[in-house]
Amino acid sequence: MTVARTVELEGHIIDSGMMQRCFGVVMDLGGNFDVEVFDVGKHKDEESYCRMLVTADDEESLREILHELHQSGAHLPDPPDATLEPAPANQVVPHGFYSTTNHPTQVRYDGEWLPVENVEMDCAIVVDPDADGGARAYTKVLNAIDGGDLVVTDEAGVRVDPPERPRDSNSPFGFMQGGVSAERPSESLIREIADAIEETKADGGSVLAVAGPAVVHSGAGDALARLVREGYVDMLSAGNGFAVHDLERGQYGTSLGMDVETLESPRKGHKHHIYTISEIIRAGGIEEAVEQGLVEEGVMYECVENDVPYILAGSIRDDGPLPDTITDSVEAQNAIREQAHEADLVVMLSTLLxxxxxxxxxxxxxxxxxxxxNPATVTQLLDRGSAQAIGMVTDVGTFVPTLADQILDES
Structure with missing residues (x-):
């Protein structure tokens, strides 16, 4: 005996691939579908609509299919209110809690759709019926759950809207349709990225740079510092290593003991990074070192001088670490999360983790x-769910100076 459920797809479901993806999900999981209604938008600005009956051999199989369809943007007609259950204790969620995607999400409460605030993947959704201004829904990571929080369980009453493929290649970031590539012309792609950064700034948005030590090793630190100084980087996220080597570069002209200009390793150059850490600790931190004149150039210097907030998240491998480095991993996660939610455009530069x-x-x-x-960096980012990212496989030492030239020399 088979079981069945009706689902709906709405939007640009053909050219975005949503309909094909949903058909594939049903068949791959052993189900069947019968398209009952299919209205095709006749112009590129018109949306399409599909209603289909999904069948499976048993309830468990149907639930699995419906779960995957839900992740792709399908939803139930006449959905009920979301099921809310109180968290039994701090950091403990109810069984069957709804685990979020990174797509725009809504939950149905008291007959109305509430937008979920601060959407990110792998979180719980909490509904606060008594919030000022009316009920609110927002994400919480598991370690932030408080006992008694009303947590959304199951997928009924939850609606996900995956971003659709841009319909016009000339629209902002319309070029971002190709995933990872080492084949596309670098110069033209960098020009488009520069345009996107300029448009973001012109619209009052924020640009976040996520930088790894290779930016300094490759000689691109000066170009990134220039972008910070000229106001095209609003926030910086990095690790202890990036900051140490940037500061070392300013004090000794070396990065990990190697002269960035001559590629030679001066005598005792291998100790420069630890000497740098010692001096920054002695000063009391990066900002204090800038104020005392110990640091007079580099990315971290420009961040301090131009009030650009930075987060340095530590790891088990860090030397020192610097006083500014957040060594508590949960505290670092929370700081990164708060910063990331403010970003409108993120440029990630040679740092996998x-x-x-x-x-x-x-x-x-x-x-x-x-x-x-390394294309594996971008591939892993996409595999983790950041499907909106475009990957550019190239030397960051070439990319950042070229990007800075495109933005600053032609503005």
Missing amino acids: HSVAVGNCLPSTTRVVCVDI
Whole structure:
């Protein structure tokens, strides 16, 4: 005996691939579908609509199919209110809680759709019926759950709207349709990224740079510092290593002991990074070192001088670390999350771990560029769910100076 459920698809479901993806989900999971209504938008600005009956051999199989369809943007007709259950204790969610995607999400409460605030993947949704101004829905990471929080369970009453493929290649970030590529012409793609950054700034948006030590090693630190100084980077997310090597570059002209200009390793150059850390600790931190004249150039210097907030998240490998480095991993996560939610465009520069960490905190509506000489970095970012990211496989030492020239020399 089969079981069945009706689902609906709305929007640009043909050219965005949503309809094909949903058909594939049903068949791959052993179900069947019968398209009952299919209204095709006749112009590129018109939306399409599909209602289909999904059948499966048993309830468990149908639930699995409906779960996957839900992630792709399908929804139930006449949905009920979301099911809310109180969290039994701090950091403990109810069984069957709804785990979020990074797509724009709504929950149905008291017959109305509430937009979910601060959307990011792998969180719970909490509804506060007594919030000022009316009921609110927002995400919470599991370690932030308080006992008694009303947590959304199951998928009934939850609606997900994955971003659709841009319909006009001339629209902002319309070029971001190709995933990872080492084949597309670098110069033209960098020009388009520069245009996107300029448009973001012109619209009053914020640009977040996520930088790895390779930016300094490759000689691109001066160009990134220039972008910070000229106001095209509003926030910086990095690790202890990036900051140390940037500061070392300013004090000794070396990065990890190697002269960035001559590529030679001066005597005792291998100790420069630890000497740098010692001096910054002695000064009391990066800002204090700038105020005392110990640091007079570099990315971190420009961040301090231009009031650009930065987050340095530590790891088990860090030397020192610097006083500014957040060593508590949960505290670092929360700081990265708060910063990421403010970004309108993110440029990730040769750092696998920080790119994935920041990507996990971003809604799918935030535009992302990930640049690395290793295509696996971008592939892993996409595999983790940041499907909106475009990957550019190139040397960051070439990319950042070219990007700075495109933005600053032609503005």
